[in-house]
Amino acid sequence: MKVALVNMMVPYVRGGAEIIAEDLEEQLHVFGHDARLFRIPMPPGCDLKMLDTVLTARMLNFDEYDRVIAFKFPAYCVRHPAKVIWLFHQFRQAYELAETEYRMPETPEVHWTLDRIRAADNQYISQARHVFTIAGESHDRLKRYNGIESEILRTPLKNAGSFYCGKTGDYIFCASRMERIKRQNLAVQAMKYTKSGVKLVIAGQCPDRGLMEEMRAYVKENQLEKKVVIRDEWITEQEKIEYMANSLGAVYIPYKEDSSGIVTMEAQYSRKPVITCTDSGGTNEFVKNCATGFVTEPAPERLAEAMDQLYEDRRLAEKMGETGNREIVERKMTWEHTIGRLLK
């Protein structure tokens, strides 16, 4: 089958969604399909230009393809009789983020733009032959705000077999694109409140230079240089696997993330416990408090307590890691199943 995958892109920014789309393209080839990934570039800010991207999507021609699979706004606005949406997330600033610190500036233009985006979602998502969502969070949002039903189809991890368990180290690890909504700064702040020798290693691309400066300034002001390592770059896959394998556990604390997060899955395949927060969204589908990790309030003090507990009780950390690994393996999230559902 000729399959077009359609995603959006922000130049020079790369994260989990990009990796999953590329993995899907690769896996479709493995399963004998002719797949190609297309990406619609997004403008830098949220203004009327966002609506132009909807028009761009609508004007693109996918007639030569048997199936179109779209992932995000505005890619899922494209036209095709056999369009399937595997929803990673919508433009969340038009929905639950509108009432939070992550909202857009409140101007009449932004208001009108967000209104049009919601209308486009209602219309163009409904036109899909089938709608899948990657986790319960996005499934619930789609139902709550747009009245659209979807089937949860979780993302497999392409190189799950590469992750392994090394030694139980003394650091908590997180490799992810650094953004305010992913709240790596909260993990850094938590280190001030830790009482044990636990350390923190975070790695990833940080497009928001203000955020990076804040975190580095916090580390310096609180003399945390020996406890916090910030790798301000996209580390190699092998480095990430090694870091995870020899960590004490992982921390992944985004705000209402749509998916379980690649970090969560990588940790569980590495038999490591995961620390997440009560408002982290999709990660809570994978992390069970006191069983496969800790689910704390999104406060630095609470995070610090969880980190200390893992450091002081290594056997507990290892036991949680084993439980998490058993559970993720039992979920049988394979590409064969995923592709079968997307192309059915």
Added chain:
Amino acid sequence: MRVLIAGFLEAHQCVEEIHLIKLLSQELEAYGHQVDHFELPYKDDPLFLPEQAYAAKSIGSLECDLLITVGFPAFLLEHPNKFVFLCSLTPMLREYWDATYGGMQSAQYTGIRETMLALQANELHYARKVFCGTKALRCDLQTENIRTELFTLPLDEARAMGQNVEGDYVIAEALSEYGEDINSLCEIAAHSDGSFRVRLYMGDHKERIQFFRKKIKEEQLHLELCEGKMTLHDLRGARAFIDTSFQMRRPLQGCTDAFALGIPVIAMKDSGFAAERISNGKNGYLVHRAEEAADLINRLYSNPKLYRRLLRNAARNKQNANLKQIVKEMVD
């Protein structure tokens, strides 16, 4: 420097654009620049050109220091520092306009043609430089007062490893809806003395494949039809690459690979790209008619000395790619 490469890819024929995007990315990253790329679909049908042109224009300005566009209609993207690479434009509205399958046959296309040609001319004038894959395309744009330079695609080195094996077939590709004269290939096959067959790759044009399979059976031609694209392994097994294109503006990757691997290319004199690259008797032959091509191939099979000489000449006359030099000048 932040560089963005934007490509539009036609579903059936985009090997050249994909190769170009990959090579440009590699060369620019080697210079230490931050490079990203995106690709969008393109359907080469005049009726759908205006909306696709609108899609490109509606993208608006892109946040990068240098924009490189590959393919049509990518050059419609706006940027003050834009370099354009063209493998082809819109054949149905241009070089094939008055052909039997051209756009001139339909009155509704005339308006579309005028609009698209005006749009193309306007945007190409604003580009810092425009690079074309063939001299024929350069000539087309020169008549519209657009200055261009030539780019030459190199062989994909990773694919070049291995040995040529002189098989019992000559090879050809017909991946687009038009442009390749398959009837000429049938004639060549019909004139085979039995020492060779023509192996033709037709992409995924199922109806055309069905039509020609029927013709081959009825006329008992020495022609083998294959779906999909030719691989390097297939090419290495061929004695020659045959090009029966008509005024092809696109720098065909299959043909480029044949030249680079030292496999002789036999092409019609009006084939376009292949005819530009052939030094007659050295890396290939130019012929007027299908019978001439068949006669030549029969002689290559019956005269090993002639074939060896052609192979030696083909190996000696490989044309060097100039992409590295182009990238160096772009970033300097």
